[in-house]
Amino acid sequence: MSQEILDGLAVIVNEVAGVPVADIQPDKSFIDDLDIDSLSMVEVVMAAEDKWGVKIPDSEVKNLRTVGDAVAYIEKSTA
């Protein structure tokens, strides 16, 4: 798993929702652990799209349950 993408995503989630960067780990669920609501999740997705130049369709967003899921998806999309 790309540490660089994880670190970048942690900065985004911290910016959007104020979650401490250290808490943003691959096994954490956006909704259950990090308390990211559906609107904030859209913001995270938009920021990630801007940062890595990828497109994350709504049909994929619902599969991104954990931080690790999102890192893997971004990693795959940028490969």
Place this chain on the structure above:
Amino acid sequence: MRIAVTGLGATTPLAGDVAGNWASLVEGRSGIRLLTEEWVPEMTVHFAGTLAEEPPLDRVEARKLDRSQQVAVVAAREAWADAGSPEVDPVRMGAVIGSGIGGFLTLLNAYDTLKERGPSRISPHTVPMLMPSGPAAAVGLEFHAAAGVHAPVSACASGAEAIAVAARMIEDGRADVVLAGGTETPIHQLTMAGFAAMRALSTRNDDPQGASRPYDIARDGFVMGEGAGVLVLESEEHAKARGARIYAYVVGAGLTADAHHIAQPDPEGKGATRAILSSLAQADASPADVAHINAHATSTPQGDVAEAVAIRAAMGSHRPLVTGTKSMTGHMLGAAGAVEGIYTVLALHHRLVPPTINLHEQDPEVDLDVVHGSARTLPQGDLIALNNSFGFGGHDVAIAFRSA
């Protein structure tokens, strides 16, 4: 009607809290400042009443709230703490926060994003931030107001109408405690251009702090201001059962309309007179009981005279102490009625009427006892004070308060 006022919160051009507001009012200090934005030089008006203190919110909180919501939340928090943060069953708790314009700063920013970056870059927070009910919703959410959340929109009478709606919620038995207030953050080139196009704003660019001069012969328009005010209204029974400090009571709320012109006041002020008399009738009081009026008094040539005529018609030969605190705050539009409601409550509480500043030569058409120069004391005993608020569209609101 007899609804207790048990908490006050305000952030305005004078100060970021109620204590600072009152100190500035009594000393007659202006909160008007020259603007420094890059668009200012091309405008006919170069000044406004900007907040004395930026909203003390954390970054994450601030990014989901329009500025108009931010100041409402700040004022609500102060009011709630001031009331002793009472325990209230959410289904008995309400929030009524009015605004004249709502979250238009968010709307404009989003429109820029739409044009520059396309529809996929619009924030998911855009709609909850720009809707006129956004401030009421933000306050209602934070304070678990499940009895009802309302957002009166009646231009510059919105904040006063919010007090009226909130008092009515309690009177009708829908709630025990309601956060009631108004909010406005209108300072932007577009809004200032719009009001300037109506020739409604003072253009006294060489003397910004002397520009808002209600009732003065040389007044030339109002001065725009931003801010929010929130009051905790509570049924007398609920307030007394928990031993709350009661500043004053809301005892009447008169709501009428001019049906005259979209922006000009009825020169005879008939709607305003009816609003005043209606508020007194609900209070079971007579004009002779009115010790003080915090007037709408925006410093426009026509509006100040129309209100003076209306007050005279309602009061007859009785001459209460009148003041125009917009001389110091500027006109906070939809927040004005709530902030000035707070000032009226404080005048009763402290038995002191703040001065109208910049009043050097009173317009002979204004036949009122206007407090100026320095604050004047009110007598002890049972007193009524009124707060007038009017808005474009002909909205007339008079709130009657009774001393505690």
